[in-house]
Amino acid sequence: MSTIKITHVAAGILIQPDGRFLLGSRPAGKPYAGWWEFPGGKLEAGETPLQALCRELQEELGIEVRAAQPWLVQEFTYPHATVRLYFFKVTDWQGEPHPHEGQQFAWQTAGALSVEPVLPANTPILRGLQLPATLAFSNVAEMGEAAWLESLATQLREGMRWLVLREPQLDERDYAALAGKALALVRASGGNLLLHGRPELLRELEADGVHLPARELLKAEARPEGWCGASVHNAAELAQAARLGLDYAVLGSVKPSLSHPGGPVLGWAGFQALVEQGWPFPVYGVGGLTSADLDDARLAGAQGVVMLRAAWQ
Numbered sequence: 001m002s003t004i005k006i007t008h009v010a011a012g013i014l015i016q017p018d019g020r021f022l023l024g025s026r027p028a029g030k031p032y033a034g035w036w037e038f039p040g041g042k043l044e045a046g047e048t049p050l051q052a053l054c055r056e057l058q059e060e061l062g063i064e065v066r067a068a069q070p071w072l073v074q075e076f077t078y079p080h081a082t083v084r085l086y087f088f089k090v091t092d093w094q095g096e097p098h099p100h101e102g103q104q105f106a107w108q109t110a111g112a113l114s115v116e117p118v119l120p121a122n123t124p125i126l127r128g129l130q131l132p133a134t135l136a137f138s139n140v141a142e143m144g145e146a147a148w149l150e151s152l153a154t155q156l157r158e159g160m161r162w163l164v165l166r167e168p169q170l171d172e173r174d175y176a177a178l179a180g181k182a183l184a185l186v187r188a189s190g191g192n193l194l195l196h197g198r199p200e201l202l203r204e205l206e207a208d209g210v211h212l213p214a215r216e217l218l219k220a221e222a223r224p225e226g227w228c229g230a231s232v233h234n235a236a237e238l239a240q241a242a243r244l245g246l247d248y249a250v251l252g253s254v255k256p257s258l259s260h261p262g263g264p265v266l267g268w269a270g271f272q273a274l275v276e277q278g279w280p281f282p283v284y285g286v287g288g289l290t291s292a293d294l295d296d297a298r299l300a301g302a303q304g305v306v307m308l309r310a311a312w313q
């Protein structure tokens with residue numbers, strides 16, 4: 001029996017307060033020379049990913065890492081190696097990055113890169129960097145259409161850019177009509193609207209993607225086009241989201257919630273234990289959460305929180 005040798009790699013996403021992050025070009029003489037990557041390199045024997053990250057950023061950039069949070073973990077098979085990449089968000093460092101290996105540097109904005117090509121394993125990482133800290137789910141069922149659309153317009157003015165239209169009580173015709181109205185508002189602000197289930201409506205409505213409920217995630221054999229995330233409750237569902245190459249997962253319930261009363265509750269500790277297994281997409285907490293929970297969410301390894309009621313108040 002042959003076992004695949006996996007090369008473990010730590011890579012750092014240096015993030016400025018304005019959100020821009022650093023890419024470096026790979027030096028001549030290495031595989032994929034000239035391609036863009038996050039600075040980093042292979043773990044040495046006995047090193048943890050964080051130790052390797054600190055050493056590599058010292059060697060390649062001459063900086064000392066002051067604050068780094070583990071973020072996404074991605075496995076990828078190249079012709080020359082199968083790599084397991086541990087990506088960290090590096091939010092504080094000492095010193096100015098200098099190209100110690102003859103690299104070029106470029107500070108970049110998520111979704112609007114000015115350099116290419118980027119290493120192919122990094123595609124999900126670049127998608128993940130575009131996602132927000134709070135993801136809103138609609139609440140027409142409780143608020144009524146007129147009040148919700150009015151609140152949507154207000155939230156869009158105040159910076160909301162991502163939302164999932166989840167209205168299971170509507171039949172397909174009413175759902176499509178509501179989606180049309182919401183999309184008109186979202187488009188005018190440059191935002192993204194994801195349908196909840198109903199991937200068959202994606203083309204017709206020209207929505208930005210689909211959020212799959214867990215039962216549809218488990219049935220899916222391929223991801224729909226556009227953005228795609230899913231609701232998950234356990235490791236098996238997270239693994240299915242990884243197999244499909246989804247852009248994010250929503251994991252819960254973190255706290256008891258009014259919308260799913262009596263369901264299983266993970267708490268932040270249970271949430272953290274699942275997220276720490278390492279996934280190639282960001283994971284949001286859901287279930288009785290508001291923006292007041294964002295600090296706890298980040299400490300537990302979350303991208304942020306999903307808000308239902310709280311998003312529209």
Ligand SMILES: Nc1nc2c([nH]c(=O)n2[C@@H]2O[C@H](COP(=O)(O)OP(=O)(O)OP(=O)(O)O)[C@@H](O)[C@H]2O)c(=O)[nH]1
Pocket residue numbers: 009010011030031032036037038039040041042043056076078081083085119120121122
């Ligand atoms: N540093 C880095 N490596 C990446 C990224 N994405 C990605 O697929 N890789 C892969 O991870 C592997 C390790 O990268 P590396 O060449 O930087 O390793 P290193 O700094 O230890 O260099 P060395 O080989 O000279 O010792 C390569 O196969 C590279 O293609 C990324 O964003 N940053």
Ligand SMILES: [Mg+2]
Pocket residue numbers: 039040041042056060
């Ligand atoms: Mg390197």
